[in-house]
Amino acid sequence: MFIQPWDACLDDAEWQTWIADGHDFGLLSVNGPPGHAPVTVPTHFTADAHRLLIHLARPNPVWKAIEHDPHVTFTVFGDYAFVPGPWRAKPGTPPTDGVPTSYYTAVQFTCRAHVVDDPEAKADLLRRQLAHFQPDGDHAPVAVDRPPYGRMLPGIRGLRLDVTDVRAKFKYDDHKPVEQRTDVAGRLASRARGLDVPAARRQLRRVDRTGPWKP
Structure with a gap:
């Protein structure tokens, strides 16, 4: 993932807070055997200290790819929006001379994968995942010897991803003048399509923290 200096996260707390704020779905990418395309799997995950926790169906082709190469990438993205060219035109130039772009946040984890097959470890x-996704506890106990989960555990495998590196990108035109960035955020909020509103909020947070871009 290419990151311009003005798109870099301001500190680790920025991407950590973003992940903790409900961004718990991403794309697992695993190198396939020679001559085969990488295997990619969209899935929910739970962050646990310096690890990501995942479970997938046993027939998933990702397991063979992990056996071939346990070094994987997990990407989480969101707060994205298309920004039309006229919104980015320089002052005093025709609006049609503006060049469009995409805004988005992306956090990319480089990890070493460890397969979890022990029944109690899977439970x-x-x-841990249910504590995150259903914190009210409105589910049956997860136990290897009790239904419904006990009889379903053989059909899944767990995956622990030990994080070795994190790269985070917040692409919101931070190198543009504050007035222009604020104006674009307002336009996104008014358009309010897809993820326009969270993208606008993210841009304004960056404006508040960075002000004018300083190389």
Whole structure:
């Protein structure tokens, strides 16, 4: 993932807070055997200290790819929006001379994958995930010897991704003048299509923290 200096995260807390704020779905990418395309799997995940926890169906082709190469990438993205060219035109130039772009946040984890097959370890992984996704506890106990989860555990495998590196990108035109960035945020909020509103909020947070771009 290419990151311009003005698109870099301001500190680790920025991407960590973004992930914790409900961004818990991403794309697992694993190198396939020679001559085969990488295997990619969209999935929910749970962040646990310096690890990501995932579970997938046993027939998933990702397992063979992980056996071939346990070094994987997990990408989470969001707060994205298309910004039309006229919104980015320089002052005093025709609006049609503006060049469009995309705004987005992306956090990319480089990890080493460890397969979890022990029944009790898988149950513990599921308990951790349910604590995140269903914190009210409105689910049956996850136990290897009790339904419904006990009879379903053989059909899944757990995956622990030990994070070795994190790259985060917040692409919101931070190198443009504050007035222009604020104006674009207002236009996004008014258009309010797709993820326009969260993208506008993210841009304004960056404006508040960075002000005018300083190389």
